[in-house]
Amino acid sequence: MDPATQTHCVLLLDLPPSALGGIDLLSFTTTPRFRGVKNLPPGLHFVFASSDMSLSVRHGAWFYVSPGGGAPQVFIKKWSPATEELVDETSQTSVMRWKANLGQIWKDALTPYRQTVPSGTSEEDDAAEESADWSSLTSRINATLLSRICGLNPDHWSLSSSSSAAQDLERIPGLDSSNSIINPEKELKFLPIDLKRTWREGATGRERTDAAQDRSWALGELVDHHCQGSNLRMREFEILGELQFCFLMVLTLNNSxxxxxWKRLLGLLLTSRQAIRERSQLYLQLLKTLSLQLTHCASMEASMFDMHEAGGGFLKPLLRRFKKNLDEFDGKWKSDIEEEFEELQEFLQQEFNWELDDSYVKRGMLELEDGERVEMDMNGADEDDETGEYAPTVVELSASQMKELRRSDVRQGGGARAAEEDEEDADLDDMDTRY
Structure with a gap:
């Protein structure tokens, strides 16, 4: 093979027969002669594989193709039959051998990189047609972000369907995960988000209430103390990078x-009212990112994003709340955000029949075919209007009830102290028994 015709490529070696393979947004069933993908464009890429097309665990790895001239880059990943995972080829002897023999497999065993598969021209069975949005979907992902989440392993930032952040692990009392005979899954180092506590340490009363309703303080804390960018804009965009990373790992690996x-990040961003004004560029890019992501939700297996659920799952209420907060602001600064949100709103209305404003009938009489009239209302109408069971209620306590409440608090405090004393006595008894 003429070296001048060689391009960047990634080798996927030792895959089982009829395994699932994929790169970026394209997935396919491999054939016995398949050895990898050639003609890779510069930028970040993600390869993944599993032993078959069923619901088996998928393993994947990120790598970066450098732009510019120089020798073409060759990335080598291989399937480990012992652990059933995709690993990096670390043997320099094997790497040199495969690079020297590229000419033998270049034409017939390496498929050209593409993100769309024209009908009737697929080289792999079950190839799925995907759009060419990969570069936009990864625009805020970089090596620093991947190293923080997946560990410092350049060009093989790996994870699997079972990889998890510590806060998402299902803890089983009495079971030490370090003693498991199964290879422990990699822990993902996400940005710390706790939507149940979005106020500063020591906050009380009204400050807590305001911070729970407007999570701008929690967003600022995340940007200032946990993101690693060199300036404010880069730190803000790191949040978007993690949002992109999480979305793509759900799309390709089904990682729960x-x-x-992804839900926590959107739950924080879309409920931070004051931040909309203070970080307008962040929110403009957020809406562009979210719009592109939602166009790909139809590709998701098992409807993991809940887009077709009654009431719109978790996302529709968040978007309605964001729109309400945005409408409360005045000024020309928000015109770009409003325009972007209107495009998103139009897409959601056409694709999922979502209504994000209040200009629609929530309750009314519906006449059936037999002439009978029944009263109908929309799901969640009471919650939106704060009526019915969602209506706020003010409870006035009598003097005797207040006295009983204070007495109950005292009893609970005394009970806790008594429990601590009993525990200390039990510890002393155990020590006497042992020694």
Whole structure:
């Protein structure tokens, strides 16, 4: 093979027969002659594989193709039959041998890189047509972000369907995960988000209430103390990078922990009212990112994003709350955000029949075919209007009830102290028994 015709490529070696393989947004069933993908464009890429097309655990790895001239880059990943995972080829002897023999497999065993598969021209069975949005979907992901989440392993930032953040692990009392005979899964180091506590340490009363309703303080804390960018804009965009990472790992690996973090990030961003004004560029890019992501939700297996659920799952209420907060601001600064949100709103209305404003009938009389009239209402209408069971209620306590409440608090405090004393006595008894 003429070296001048060689391009960047990734080798996927030792895959089982009829295994699932994929790169970026394209997945396919491999054939016995398949050895990898050639003609890779510069930028970040993600390869993944599993032993078959069923619901088996998928393993994947990120790598970076450098732009510019120089010798073409060759990335070598291989399937480990012992652990059933995709690993990096670390043997320099094997790496040199495969590079020297590329000419033998270049034409027939390496498929050209593409993200769309024209009908009737697929080289692999079950190839799925995907759009060419990969570069936009990864625009905020970089090596620093991948190293923080997946560990410092350049060009093989790996994870699997079972990889999880610590807060998403299902803890089983009495079971020490370090003693498991199964290879422990990699822990994902996500940005720490706790939507149940979005106020500063020591906050009380009204400050807590405001911070729970407007999570701008928690967002600022995340940007200032946990993101690693060199300036404010880069730190803000790191949050978008993690949002992109999580979405793509759900899309390709069906990783449930990434799905939970994707929801947490949106739950924080879309409920931070004051931040919309203070970080307008962040929110403009957020809406562009989210719009592109939602166009790919139809590709998701098992409807993990809940887009077709009654009431719109978790996302529709968040978007309605964001729109309400945005409408409360005045000024020309928000015109770009409003325009982007209107495009998103139009897409959601056409694709999922979502209504994000209040200009629709929530309750009314519906006449059936037999002439009978019944009263109908929309799901969640009471919650939106704060009526019915969602209506706020003010409870006035009598003097005797207040006295009983204080007495109950005292009893609970005394009970806790008594329990601590009993525990200390039990520890002393155990020490006497042992020694």
């Amino acid at each position: 922990s990434c799905l939970e973090q």
